[in-house]
Amino acid sequence: MIRRAVQFIDERSGAAPFLRKALRYVFPDHWSFLLGEVALYAFVVLVATGVYLTLFFEPSLADTTYNGVYEPLRGTTMSEAYKSVIDISFEVKAGLLIRQTHHWAANVFVAAIVLHLLRVFFTGAFRKPRELTWLVGLAMLMLTLPEGYLGYSMVDDLLSGMGLAIGYAVALSLPVIGDNFALGIWGAPYPGDPAFESRMYITHVLILPVAIGTLLALHLTLIASRHHTQFRRRPPQNERKILGLPTFPAQAPRSLGLFCAVAAVLFLLGGLVQINPVWQWGPYDLAQSTNGAQPDWYLGWLIGALRLVPGFEPVIGDYTPVPNPFWGGALFPLVVFAVLALFPWLERRMTGEHGFHNLLDRPRDAPGRTAVGAALFAWVFLVFFAGSADRAYVFLGLSYEAQLWVYRGLIWVVPPIVFFVTRRVCRELQRSEAIERERIRAEGEATQVWTESAIRSGR
Amino acid sequence: MRRLRDLLVAVLALLLARLARRRGRRTRSERIVAPANGSTRGETAAAALLFAAALCAAAFVVVYGFDRLGDQTQLLGLALGLAFAFLAAALITIGKLLVAVEEQEDEYPEPAHPDDQEAIDQIARESAAPITRKKLLTTAGAAAGGALVAAAITPALSLGPWTDTSSLYRTPWRRGRGLVDGDGRPLAADDIGESFYTAYPEGASHDELGAPLVVVRLDPAALELPAERVDWAPEGIVAYSKICTHAACAVSLYRKPKFRPTQPRPALVCPCHYSTFDPARAAAVIFGPAGRPLPQLPVVIGPARELQAGGNLSGPVGPSFSGVRDRPANS
Numbered sequence: 001m002i003r004r005a006v007q008f009i010d011e012r013s014g015a016a017p018f019l020r021k022a023l024r025y026v027f028p029d030h031w032s033f034l035l036g037e038v039a040l041y042a043f044v045v046l047v048a049t050g051v052y053l054t055l056f057f058e059p060s061l062a063d064t065t066y067n068g069v070y071e072p073l074r075g076t077t078m079s080e081a082y083k084s085v086i087d088i089s090f091e092v093k094a095g096l097l098i099r100q101t102h103h104w105a106a107n108v109f110v111a112a113i114v115l116h117l118l119r120v121f122f123t124g125a126f127r128k129p130r131e132l133t134w135l136v137g138l139a140m141l142m143l144t145l146p147e148g149y150l151g152y153s154m155v156d157d158l159l160s161g162m163g164l165a166i167g168y169a170v171a172l173s174l175p176v177i178g179d180n181f182a183l184g185i186w187g188a189p190y191p192g193d194p195a196f197e198s199r200m201y202i203t204h205v206l207i208l209p210v211a212i213g214t215l216l217a218l219h220l221t222l223i224a225s226r227h228h229t230q231f232r233r234r235p236p237q238n239e240r241k242i243l244g245l246p247t248f249p250a251q252a253p254r255s256l257g258l259f260c261a262v263a264a265v266l267f268l269l270g271g272l273v274q275i276n277p278v279w280q281w282g283p284y285d286l287a288q289s290t291n292g293a294q295p296d297w298y299l300g301w302l303i304g305a306l307r308l309v310p311g312f313e314p315v316i317g318d319y320t321p322v323p324n325p326f327w328g329g330a331l332f333p334l335v336v337f338a339v340l341a342l343f344p345w346l347e348r349r350m351t352g353e354h355g356f357h358n359l360l361d362r363p364r365d366a367p368g369r370t371a372v373g374a375a376l377f378a379w380v381f382l383v384f385f386a387g388s389a390d391r392a393y394v395f396l397g398l399s400y401e402a403q404l405w406v407y408r409g410l411i412w413v414v415p416p417i418v419f420f421v422t423r424r425v426c427r428e429l430q431r432s433e434a435i436e437r438e439r440i441r442a443e444g445e446a447t448q449v450w451t452e453s454a455i456r457s458g459r
Numbered sequence: 460m461r462r463l464r465d466l467l468v469a470v471l472a473l474l475l476a477r478l479a480r481r482r483g484r485r486t487r488s489e490r491i492v493a494p495a496n497g498s499t500r501g502e503t504a505a506a507a508l509l510f511a512a513a514l515c516a517a518a519f520v521v522v523y524g525f526d527r528l529g530d531q532t533q534l535l536g537l538a539l540g541l542a543f544a545f546l547a548a549a550l551i552t553i554g555k556l557l558v559a560v561e562e563q564e565d566e567y568p569e570p571a572h573p574d575d576q577e578a579i580d581q582i583a584r585e586s587a588a589p590i591t592r593k594k595l596l597t598t599a600g601a602a603a604g605g606a607l608v609a610a611a612i613t614p615a616l617s618l619g620p621w622t623d624t625s626s627l628y629r630t631p632w633r634r635g636r637g638l639v640d641g642d643g644r645p646l647a648a649d650d651i652g653e654s655f656y657t658a659y660p661e662g663a664s665h666d667e668l669g670a671p672l673v674v675v676r677l678d679p680a681a682l683e684l685p686a687e688r689v690d691w692a693p694e695g696i697v698a699y700s701k702i703c704t705h706a707a708c709a710v711s712l713y714r715k716p717k718f719r720p721t722q723p724r725p726a727l728v729c730p731c732h733y734s735t736f737d738p739a740r741a742a743a744v745i746f747g748p749a750g751r752p753l754p755q756l757p758v759v760i761g762p763a764r765e766l767q768a769g770g771n772l773s774g775p776v777g778p779s780f781s782g783v784r785d786r787p788a789n790s
Contacts, residue, residue, distance in 0.1 A: 026564075184615075191667075225568065290711075320782070323780055
């Protein structure tokens with residue numbers, strides 16, 4: 001049976017040598033190597049649930065009156081888009097399950113990508129020959145942020161409208177071209193042309209997912225062509241040999257099992273844990289906003305940055321070269337992504353290391369890189385936490401203004417401290433390992449000397 | 460006869476050779492997959508888990524079949540989630556107990572292929588050799604490519620008014636236009652009490668950035684408006700654009716001190732990034748990221764004590780852009 005199927009395919013495609021190699025492709029084993037796979041599988045769930053949602057969602061801002069089963073909104077004027085999402089939630093069977101699973105999957109997707117990025121960064125997996133893989137991965141992360149943002153923005157509830165208003169302000173704040181750019185995208189001053197909804201929709205369901213999918217294919221192709229990295233093990237491995245489990249039969253059930261586990265968690269979350277109950281927010285009205293609104297977690301760092309910037313706007317004559325939201329909403333993420341994108345080359349320049357690397361570093365093996373990474377991520381996490389200062393005010397009663405001034409100081413003070421402390425810790429760990437190695441070597445020698453002298457003395 | 464014998468010998472030889480080849484194929488020498496021990500208990504467990512997955516998936520179909528069922532979303536999620544969870548457990552059991560999990564060694568691919576690199580370079584050079592005026596052709600090619608790209612993106616200009624930004628300065632307010640509430644009822648001076656009111660332009664759309672206002676009543680003695688705005692707040696009633704000059708959210712919080720003077724002064728606050736404006740001092744920014752005060756609307760109390768606009772807002776509404784201070788707001 002299998003023989004004949006293989007023969008059929010091979011004679012028509014010549015794929016047998018490739019398939020044979022693919023079946024025995026070697027996967028080094030470490031738990032942290034699964035993070036990228038989790039992201040991949042969350043993407044699969046996103047596409048599947050997303051396709052289902054498009055069968056019911058109506059991307060239109062035309063006014064309609066709600067007369068569905070959800071009592072509190074009956075008689076309310078709202079857009080077709082918002083109404084169709086409420087209908088998906090209450091009247092389409094299994095609609096709420098799929099919608100919530102989609103939303104949870106988006107959150108897990110970005111989280112898995114970020115954790116995967118941290119793993120790759122701190123183990124030095126981005127080094128030659130894998131810089132392109134790193135850049136493609138970063139590009140995917142940069143696309144997932146607008147992808148997620150558009151997903152909850154096109155629902156046209158009050159919360160999504162607030163998010164869009166902020167997006168509009170950031171677009172408008174680009175120096176010199178902001179007004180042209182924002183009007184071009186929105187078609188009119190905010191809330192924009194009604195066609196803006198269609199623009200969001202096609203971007204969310206076609207342009208960005210296809211871009212992400214293409215980059216994903218490229219990412220995986222590059223990984224397969226250079227093979228996986230692996231951790232150093234004893235006996236010392238060299239850069240030429242790769243050790244691990246073959247795709248088939250060892251890796252395949254594990255990987256498929258991971259896919260099922262990811263799907264299980266996402267569907268359980270989608271069924272049991274409420275997320276973005278849009279019917280509670282009400283339709284969007286630009287004269288309304290709610291207190292305590294927070295975006296999805298992956299935009300928290302941008303909210304934090306927008307809030308931290310003090311209220312200044314330099315003016316030259318009547319001209320405003322840099323409107324305020326530019327600093328936190330555009331420049332800050334650009335700086336973070338630029339540093340990450342250039343890091344492989346920055347590191348090479350700093351260390352003068354140009355070789356090929358298939359073996360991973362442990363964070364302590366590269367104190368400089370680990371310290372830079374820790375400082376950078378501490379900076380971003382601080383800004384992220386600053387975005388929740390209003391919640392800390394509500395729950396803990398800490399003065400919002402005082403908290404903000406503390407954060408404004410901390411973001412300059414903490415990263416350098418983190419840098420020096422991390423570098424010191426890494427060096428100390430290295431040193432204690434060196435001492436340990438020396439001890440073992442000396443003890444071994446002593447034993448040998450003792451044994452030799454024992455033999456010589458005839459005991 | 461001789462020919463027949465030759466033929467027979469030839470056929471026999473062919474057959475033998477074929478048989479030998481077949482036998483050779485059947486007896487492949489060494490194994491590819493390392494031998495695994497297998498485990499009867501593992502097989503039982505995997506089968507049980509697979510059956511459990513099947514059961515949960517079937518339960519999903521059954522739950523879906525009910526028309527009115529409380530907690531249907533939860534039950535559907537539970538059924539589908541558990542089906543995947545059992546499947547995951549079955550696959551991991553198979554991966555751990557039933558198949559060979561011996562580590563294999565492999566070579567990393569060649570880091571580079573210098574011969575091929577050289578060949579590609581050579582192909583390019585030799586192919587381009589007959590062309591003598593390379594610069595001319597490169598220039599012409601760049602011109603064609605650039606112009607075509609420009610032509611291809613030109614239709615994108617239809618997306619919006621990319622160059623005409625006058626709409627950013629426009630508001631529906633003008634002298635004599637009445638202030639109404641969300642339902643279109645005119646607001647009178649006596650309607651404005653101690654609270655915080657949202658007003659819209661009478662007879663104009665409520666759904667544009669320039670429309671909504673916040674209206675509050677302050678102690679006239681406490682007002683510190685610039686000299687040219689002294690008559691903009693009759694009886695202490697001030698009106699500002701409700702759209703935050705930082706990021707276009709609605710300024711929908713009003714901090715009103717109850718215990719003067721221990722509490723801070725009255726303030727309008729935007730809940731998105733907590734820009735805080737002082738309504739007594741022409742909405743100057745007293746905290747948060749906003750870079751401009753909220754534009755102020757001159758208020759006039761009409762003959763029937765109804766509130767009216769005494770002119771347009773003091774500046775363009777909404778978030779800043781590079782030209783925001785270039786021109787005043789217009790109707």
